[in-house]
Amino acid sequence: MDKMPHWVDIVVIPLISLLLAAILSALVIIGIGEDPVAAAKLMIDGALMRSAGWGYTLYYATNFMFTGLAVAVAFHARLFNIGGEGQAMIGGLGVAVACLYIPWPNWGIALIGATVSAAIFGALWALIPAYLQAKRGSHIVITTIMFNFIASAVLNYLLVNVMRPQGAMDPATARFPETTHLPTFQDMFATAEMPLFRGAPANVTFFIAVAACVLVWLLIWRTRLGYEIRAFGFSESAAKYAGIRPVRITVITMLISGGLAGLMAINTTMGETERLILNATEGAGFIGIAVALMGRSHPFGVFLAAILFGFLYQGGAELALWTNIPRELIVVIQALVILFTGALDNMVRMPLERYFVRRRKGEA
Amino acid sequence: MTMMTKLLGAAAGLALSAGAALAEPALIFDLGGKFDKSFNEAAFTGAQRWAEETGGSFREIELQSEAQREQALRRFAENGNNPIVMAGFAFGNVLSEVAPDYPDTKFAIIDMVVDAPNVRSVVFNEHEGSYLVGMMAAMASESGTVGFIGGMDIPLIRKFACGYVQGVKAVNPDATVIQNMTGTTPAAWNDPVKGSELTQAQISQGADVVYAAAGGTGVGVLQTAADEGILSIGVDSNQNYLHPGQVLTSMMKRVDNAVYDAMEAGTDLETGINVMGIANGGVGYALDEYNEDLVTADMRAAVDAAAEQIAAGDLTVHDYMSDNTCPVE
Known part of the structure; x- marks a missing residue:
């Protein structure tokens, strides 16, 4: 009874949060003497009005979908996986190993191989924190964030000492062979008279991300395992009483979560750079937390939130290109959105909840 | 209409x-x-x-x-x-x-x-500029031990180090050169604290001139050298002004000139490989009011003579990146 209508929860609250973030961002832009309306127009023009802009928006969104789903799945079992960053890095290692050391005949088979490899590497990286949480009670927040640092150190060591080609300056692997080149949106949709998505990095991985959204939805709400995950999340003791084994659920959930985070690497490493570089993840693992929070841990919400954050990233790049707004302030604007939609969610939620509950009581 | x-x-x-x-x-x-x-x-x-x-x-x-x-x-x-x-x-x-x-x-x-x-x-030709400052380091050193602190360990920075060592040995074949790299990742370009620690370590091994080819990390190297009363050598830009009287010189890599030239040429920009060396003012050592008391007349004469020889092609400094080896340590 003391709940607000569902549509308020999933539509009104994110919109109000966004509006607040937009107002504050506008004030910041006015503060440094630029025109916020022109800036907003530039962001929208650059990110949504050109096909290449969409190509970048969707490229970033693909990353955020994977990491957002990873966090969302773990949330359903009340596990806070903030190790998406590290799992994605190690996933990248999986992609690089698959692409460099196995001679694939064509990109389709290479994509399947790299997908499996990335998911396994990412999942294994999440396995140790999961085991420690399940068996030893070491808190997953602490262990996953520590594993981010270990992952970056491992990658660092391998790229500098093992996988770097002789004489190269960049700490990066050699370029993947041509046969592993994933078709970009340009390859797929551009024609001679319609040069769509020119140079944009969005690629076939986007469809894998969309498929992952659907599969996660099926898993969480249509399978027995999903039911167990949710039951475990709602109440561990009740789940135990119902015969659900906590260790099993913790480990399986984290494996799925880590695997999803690892998949992100297909997009960045195989789809874009076509070689493994040091900072391939670029904080997407952490953005995933905001995406999952904003998307209410629902795959469709994650999908929409990921596109919003993709827009912010691409729009931010446009601002950096064509205005004198320094890049630090662009980060501030992006951070404001994260702050309002993620961290300060309750600031909007609580007053609204009170308002609707009171109205309902008035009706009754 | x-x-x-x-x-x-x-x-x-x-x-x-x-x-x-x-x-x-x-x-x-x-x-x-x-x-x-x-x-x-x-x-x-x-x-x-x-x-x-x-x-x-x-x-x-x-x-x-x-x-x-x-x-x-x-x-x-x-x-x-x-x-x-x-x-x-x-x-x-x-x-x-x-x-x-x-x-x-x-x-x-x-x-x-x-x-x-x-x-x-x-x-x-960073090796040529590094050769010149290497000569100056050897002449300014009293202990016979000088230091080199690189940023990220990549062939480009080894090229700096190799030129520097060659310059030092040209003046004093018995000199010792202590070499350290700050790190192996791009973070090594901006780690002044580590730069400072490495400088301390080199000082304790007897170095009394250190050359920093380490981007932002060099700020820590120069600071520590100044604090400990030894000389340092800056890189890329003229960094003499950072600690007046305590920075021996700076190895100037005129990236600014390269950018200026490209923009000046505009759409008529000449393409192909453009090598900026001593001959065309691409690299060199810095001399200004902050270090004129440190650089003796002998030093200037020797370094300028070497610079002329290099420009004229009479003296070749080995380029590490040409074969990934350095003839001297």
């Missing part, structure tokens, strides 16, 4: 703005950012000087992510910016893909060779 005029007017307006944009060059900084007191900042200084002298304007962007490398290149090229200058070897991979798509746009890349008909590749 009015509709038609409006359309034509709009088209003319577009053509005009495109024409105006055509003359505007663009500069892309690497992830380190514009104000790193070293490499990127030198590039910015050059562009700034060009803008002040010619009254022109230029576009610039500080990158936030790897994907933006290609994006910035393409967007500037599509916007009609010409030439497009980028600072850093990390652009090499991307530029070799993008350049053929925009044959009418000229690109200039610093510290990397990209083989395309519309690209100017600017590389510096």
Whole structure:
């Protein structure tokens, strides 16, 4: 009874949060003497009005979908996986190993191989924190964030000492062979008279991300395992009483979560750079937390939130290109959105909840 | 009819703005950012000087992510910016893909060779400049032990180190050169604390002149050297002013000149490999009011003589990157 209508929860609250973030961002832009309306127009023009802009928006969104789903799945079992960053890095290692050391005949088979490899590497990286949480009670927040640092150190060591080609300056692997080149949106949709998505990095991985959204939805709400995950999340003791084994659920959930985070690497490493570089993840693992929070841990919400954050990233790049707004302030604007939609969610939620509950009581 | 005029007017307006944009060059900084007191900042200084002298304007962007490398290149090229200058070897991979798509746009890349008909590749003979400051270090040293602190351990920095050691040994064959690298990742370019620690360690081993070829890390090296009362040598930009009377000299790598030249040439930019060495003022040592008391007449005479010999081709300094080895340690 003391709940607000569902549509308020999933539509009104994110919109109000966004509006607040937009107002504050506008004030910041006015503060440094630029025109916020022109800036907003530039962001929208650059990110949504050109096909290449969409190509970048969707490229970033693909990353955020994977990491957002990873966090969302773990949330359903009340596990806070903030190790998406590290799992994605190690996933990248999986992609690089698959692409460099196995001679694939064509990109389709290479994509399947790299997908499996990335998911396994990412999942294994999440396995140790999961085991420690399940068996030893070491808190997953602490262990996953520590594993981010270990992952970056491992990658660092391998790229500098093992996988770097002789004489190269960049700490990066050699370029993947041509046969592993994933078709970009340009390859797929551009024609001679319609040069769509020119140079944009969005690629076939986007469809894998969309498929992952659907599969996660099926898993969480249509399978027995999903039911167990949710039951475990709602109440561990009740789940135990119902015969659900906590260790099993913790480990399986984290494996799925880590695997999803690892998949992100297909997009960045195989789809874009076509070689493994040091900072391939670029904080997407952490953005995933905001995406999952904003998307209410629902795959469709994650999908929409990921596109919003993709827009912010691409729009931010446009601002950096064509205005004198320094890049630090662009980060501030992006951070404001994260702050309002993620961290300060309750600031909007609580007053609204009170308002609707009171109205309902008035009706009754 | 009015509709038609409006359309034509709009088209003319577009053509005009495109024409105006055509003359505007663009500069892309690497992830380190514009104000790193070293490499990127030198590039910015050059562009700034060009803008002040010619009254022109230029576009610039500080990158936030790897994907933006290609994006910035393409967007500037599509916007009609010409030439497009980028600072850093990390652009090499991307530029070799993008350049053929925009044959009418000229690109200039610093510290990397990209083989395309519309690209100017600017590389510096850092080993020659390092040779000169190596000679000065050996002459200024009383202990016979000098130090080298590099940034990230890449062939480019070993090239600095190798030239430096050759210069030291040319003056004093018995001198010891202690070499340290700050790290193996790009973070090593901006770690003044580690730079300071390495300097302390080298001082305890007897070094009384240290040469920092480490980007932002060098700030910590120079600071510690000044605090401990030994001499230091700056790099890329003229860093003598940071600690007056305590920085022996700076190995100048004139990235600013490279950027200035590219923007000055505009759309007529000459492509191909452009080697900036001692002969054409691309590298050298810094002498100004802050270090004139440190540099003796003997030192100047010896170094200037060596510089002339190198410029004339009578003296060759071994380039580490030509065969990935250094003849001296």
